[in-house]
Amino acid sequence: MKAAVYRGVNQIRCEDVPIPETGPSEVLVNIQACGLCQSDIKKILYPICEPPRIFGHEMAGVVARVGEGVTNFAMGDRVAVMHHIPCLDCAHCRNECFSMCDTYREITTTAGFVPSGGGYSEYICVPEHIVNHGIIPLPDDISFETATFIEPVNCCLKAMEKIKIDSGEKVLVLGAGPMGLLFVKLLRSFGTTPVVSELMDSRRERAIEVGAELAVNPTHKNAIQDIIDATSGMGADAAILAVPNLKAAEFAFAAVRKGGRILFFAEFPNETTLPLSPNFLYRSEISLHGSYSSSFKLQALSADLIFSRSIEVTDLISDEFSLDQMPLAVEKATNPDERTMKILLRP
Ligand SMILES: [Zn+2]
Numbered sequence: 001m002k003a004a005v006y007r008g009v010n011q012i013r014c015e016d017v018p019i020p021e022t023g024p025s026e027v028l029v030n031i032q033a034c035g036l037c038q039s040d041i042k043k044i045l046y047p048i049c050e051p052p053r054i055f056g057h058e059m060a061g062v063v064a065r066v067g068e069g070v071t072n073f074a075m076g077d078r079v080a081v082m083h084h085i086p087c088l089d090c091a092h093c094r095n096e097c098f099s100m101c102d103t104y105r106e107i108t109t110t111a112g113f114v115p116s117g118g119g120y121s122e123y124i125c126v127p128e129h130i131v132n133h134g135i136i137p138l139p140d141d142i143s144f145e146t147a148t149f150i151e152p153v154n155c156c157l158k159a160m161e162k163i164k165i166d167s168g169e170k171v172l173v174l175g176a177g178p179m180g181l182l183f184v185k186l187l188r189s190f191g192t193t194p195v196v197s198e199l200m201d202s203r204r205e206r207a208i209e210v211g212a213e214l215a216v217n218p219t220h221k222n223a224i225q226d227i228i229d230a231t232s233g234m235g236a237d238a239a240i241l242a243v244p245n246l247k248a249a250e251f252a253f254a255a256v257r258k259g260g261r262i263l264f265f266a267e268f269p270n271e272t273t274l275p276l277s278p279n280f281l282y283r284s285e286i287s288l289h290g291s292y293s294s295s296f297k298l299q300a301l302s303a304d305l306i307f308s309r310s311i312e313v314t315d316l317i318s319d320e321f322s323l324d325q326m327p328l329a330v331e332k333a334t335n336p337d338e339r340t341m342k343i344l345l346r347p
Pocket residue numbers: 037038039057058151152
């Protein structure tokens with residue numbers, strides 16, 4: 001089969017690799033679509049993981065083989081596959097801190113080499129624990145492309161839950177890339193008013209189209225005041241950093257109200273440190289939060305929001321590439337043009 005294999009920093013190419021073996025409790029899935037996630041881009045462009053690896057985790061496809069012990073799925077089933085499922089039994093899981101669970105981090109789907117998701121390939125092996133808890137059957141009218149958004153939506157919902165976003169609040173989203181726009185859509189659908197800060201003109205326009213009340217250019221000298229004016233003169237109730245940029249973080253510190261919350265959603269390079277006076281947190285009672293990956297508890301809700309079309313996601317897809325075009329896809333995601341949004345791989 002074909003797979004986009006990571007061979008070292010910024011070295012990823014389409015290769016012929018063996019179709020994964022599957023055991024009696026495992027399932028083989030023929031991947032039809034897989035989202036290109038910024039977390040994958042990081043792993044391709046920075047020396048984070050030992051090569052070789054096959055990444056890709058926002059996956060949907062067709063069941064191609066089931067082990068003799070598998071009773072809940074059959075060949076031909078259309079499914080979305082989660083790449084991480086917590087054990088639901090350890091101390092982290094009991095704290096509902098699922099993404100810190102060892103099982104969550106260690107057991108994952110694979111297309112070969114060290115298991116790393118595997119979605120950028122034609123076939124993945126789904127291990128037993130994920131067969132039991134992490135394969136989501138797709139309704140007939142939901143396309144594979146649409147289903148690739150179940151995991152990203154889950155990540156956004158988890159972040160919103162962490163900072164206890166309430167309807168009626170005004171929430172600043174920093175960065176209007178695909179995840180930023182997904183936040184805008186979700187915030188709108190939950191009855192909150194999103195305002196956006198984004199450098200690219202075209203992305204500010206998209207932000208307004210999908211539901212932002214205001215989209216400012218953070219380099220304009222009135223940008224912070226415009227956000228404060230648009231948020232009852234107090235500043236935003238909460239801010240979500242959907243871009244790994246320190247200037248954006250500083251913008252959030254200035255634009256959030258006293259007593260507000262700031263959530264770090266995007267992953268920064270390891271060497272980044274935050275220039276922040278502790279007294280800013282102390283005197284203004286600002287709280288800082290982080291949210292990494294998805295929550296098992298929100299898996300059903302995420303699927304439901306997409307299946308019921310409560311939020312439209314396919315309008316966020318700007319490009320589709322084959323596995324041979326993986327380097328091009330990475331280049332496009334790293335240097336987006338004015339219409340680049342969500343990029344999908346179509347194995
Ligand atoms: Zn992702």
